[in-house]
Amino acid sequence: MLKLRSLPLTVLLLMAGMLTGRPNTAVLAEEVSHASEIVQYVKEDKVYLLEKIRGQITKPSEKLLVRALLTEDGPQAAALYREQLEKYPDPQLDPISRRRLNAYQQAVATSAGLPVMPIKGSVAPKPVVTAAPLPTQPNVSALPAAAPATAPADSVVPKPSAPAASDGPxxxxxxxxxxxxxxxxxxxxxxxxxxxxxxxxxxxxxxxxxxxxxxxxxxxxxxxxxxxxxxxxxxxx
The missing domain is CATH 3.30.70.1070 (Sporulation related repeat)
Structure with a gap:
């Protein structure tokens, strides 16, 4: 009778032991890093291959960097690079974010007409000043113009058209x-x-x-x- 009463307790203890010994798959998933693959794809200029592993990435630093690398919006990508550096620093990924941020800032400064910020160890370039062309004066003939010949009443003299401005390349x-x-x-x-x-x-x-x-x-x-x-x-x- 004593053995029958203790049987449920034994079963419960065995089940508890099995659950305790079972590995936590969520924790293991968070520990998986894809940093080496990200660095390799960036180094080989094959950023598009990050789409294959994007769904497997769980680390916040790697997720932010991959989002930044795959986005086509420049300001949004720059914000993601900054967020990765500030909130989730990673010694393997930080150099990529810094290089991309530096290139973006250089491009923005150039497009806005601002002086280019020098990179550490370099000298700021001197601005290039281009002189504006002087306005040309129309040629004035010293002799009076001859009187135009009388044209027939039904004829129309076409006005000279201005030359079209060249466009491109x-x-x-x-x-x-x-x-x-x-x-x-x-x-x-x-x-x-x-x-x-x-x-x-x-x-x-x-x-x-x-x-x-x-x-x-x-x-x-x-x-x-x-x-x-x-x-x-x-x-x-």
Whole structure:
């Protein structure tokens, strides 16, 4: 009779022991890190591959960084980079966020016409001043103009039309640097989305897109699809 009464208690104890020994899958999932994969994809300019592992990422720092890398909205991406650095610092991911933030700030400063903020260890570039062309005076003939011949009443003399202004080609500029190293870094980051190259103009290294456009509107429309800011400039010959 004593053994029958103690049987339920034994069963309960066994069940409790099994539950206690079972690993917490939620805790294990949080400990899984994809930082090495993220760093590799960014280094190889294959950011689009992050979509494959996006649903498996659980660490807040990695989730914020992947969201920033995959978004096409420049200001939103910059805000996500800052949030990752401030709230969830990670020694493996922080360099990526800092580089992307630096490139974004350089592009914004350039597009707004502000002086480019120098990166640590570099010298700020001198502003390039372009003199405005002087207005040309119309040629005045010293001799009086001959009286025009009388035209028939039914004839119409067409007025000369103004020559059409040339339009294009244009391209996009993503940043200006006084250091070729910094310019090359931005070119590498743009390789997967918009192949660009570095051009030395007036002593400043400018990162410009290799592709050209027929009009300013077409170039500006493409620039709005990029994750960083850009400005429309005439394509160099």
């Amino acid at each position: 244009f391209t996009l500029q993503f940043g200006s640097f006084d250091s070729i190293t910094n310019a090359d870094q931005l070119v590498a980051q743009l390789a997967s989305r918009a192949p660009a190259s570095v051009r030395l103009i007036n002593g400043i290294y400018k990162v410009r897109m290799n592709r050209t456009f027929n009009s300013r509107q077409e170039a500006a429309a493409f620039g709005r699809t990029m994750p960083i800011e850009s400005i429309v400039v005439p394509a160099q010959p």
